[in-house]
Amino acid sequence: MEDIKGHQSKGRRSIPLVPAAKAILKQVRQINPNSEFIFTRNKQPLATVTFNRRLKKYCEELGIEYRSSHKIRFSTASIMFKNGINETELSRMLGHTTLNMTRHYLRNISTQEETAEKMRTILT
Numbered sequence: 001m002e003d004i005k006g007h008q009s010k011g012r013r014s015i016p017l018v019p020a021a022k023a024i025l026k027q028v029r030q031i032n033p034n035s036e037f038i039f040t041r042n043k044q045p046l047a048t049v050t051f052n053r054r055l056k057k058y059c060e061e062l063g064i065e066y067r068s069s070h071k072i073r074f075s076t077a078s079i080m081f082k083n084g085i086n087e088t089e090l091s092r093m094l095g096h097t098t099l100n101m102t103r104h105y106l107r108n109i110s111t112q113e114e115t116a117e118k119m120r121t122i123l124t
Helices: 017-030 047-060 069-082 087-094 099-105 113-121
Strands: none
Touching: 047 069, 069 087, 069 099, 087 099
């Protein structure tokens, strides 16, 4: 892609996909095979507000809780970090130029029980 986030080489975002996600994207690509973008309208990439509006509609139809694309980004970063992806790897995957920006995306997603278990392990 010629234009990347921040117009810097570190602005490239790369997240490995599981086979199921690849299969879904392959199906989506068949709908619009000649575009460099996955989600389009009139051959143009969807604006974030339009994407989120559609995402909300589909979540409602499926009966699942809606999360904006930005909230999904926060959740994904936090889940990956909690499960062993270090800050440097996350920073590269998210296309951040600083670790502080990556840290901005990290939220504590541990349950109280998980935190209590960690404390027991450390203190005994």
